[in-house]
Amino acid sequence: MGTHDMQGFGLWGLAFVNAAIFILFALSFFKPQSARDWRSFSAFSAFLVALFAEMYGFPLTIYLFSGWLQSHYPGVNWFSHDAGHLLEMMFGWRVNPHFGPFHMASFVLIGAGFWLISAGWAVLHAAQQNRAMATTGIYERLRHPQYVGFIMVLTGFLLQWPTLLTVVMYPVLVVMYVRLARHEEQAAIAEFGDAYRDYMAQTGGFFPRWHSESAR
Template identity: 70%
Template sequence: MVEQSSAYGLWGLVIVNSAVFILFAFSFFKPRTGRDWRSFGAFSAFLVALFAEMYGFPLTIYLLSGWLQSRFPGIDWFSHDAGHLLEMMFGWRLNPHFGPFHIVSFILIGGGFVLISAAWRVLYEAQQQGRLATGGPYAYVRHPQYVGFVLVMAGFLVQWPTLLTLAMFPVLVAMYARLSFTEEREARKEFGEAYHRYAASVPAFFPHLNRLPGAADGPRTP
């Protein structure tokens, strides 16, 4: 493999990529409340930690270098391509950007951003009209924006796993779950029986497969 160690230490790229993805996510999510900003801030911290290892200093590779060299000899683990750990460990020796894990990561990241954007439009319209959001992605799960954030983070983990982001991931998932519980308590107070009927029909995070777009029965409006 061609030596690519110079791909690290590029802190300018850390800043640029972090800023681009954070602003991109901001344009989809458009945080308004303090709770929105907390969830968005945690997501932003995940991105900064990710790009710091992707282009700045490969801490995970450094800490695991002895084990990696012994288990997977013949790979320059300090080359930039080797940061795609799953591609390397499963034997993908060509350009990892065209490997199966990288393709899966693009699907997860793209799908997550699309979900966040679609959910925000429905939620914003519902808030403007003072009603419960039940259309679009909200017809399938009660918290589509949080599901979208988790999909994006999972996609980045598949593409470029690091010890820090792996540690952050379950913490952020737990935080989003806790925020969703708080939102549900507030929604039950505001919408009463309408929200009880909605929650009884629509799952919180995992949609019913027979109600996804294209399924035989199609979605059911609560």
């Protein structure tokens, strides 16, 4: 496997810069405060580092599965940078993977995810300042918009550039966010009692619960 075959890889500086940009971007929205916040953010950051290390550094996933990929998809140069968009390649999108359906869907998920993280933090921060429940804005529909946002961002990146390590990390992170959400709910019940139980009955946790105003 020569240097010519690995065009678009070995760019470790670019991998570092991209990982740093997205991590700092998420940090500016999420603003972790508790130890739990930092654990969830650290896991998210590790996912991004693993992703960009393969996207611009060394394509470990393609290297490990190159034999199988080449035998099943012989028309693809699997060591070109574009081939890292595995889903586009495997589903036959050969024109430009950056405009493929999975890539475009990833942009929507990543953008919406960061918006949720930002919108959730603004409401949560204001509530914490007043030692009150966060029930306005996006919290009128979701109890855990920031965790939903992180999962959407992770899903978007996974669609855009799936790798062996990130595929393994993804369900672990999702389970971690669900468990953190459940822990936070128990803490909120301990602090706010029936008021938070009523809020839980009216509001979805990870999926919005749509109902009419008259039904509330």
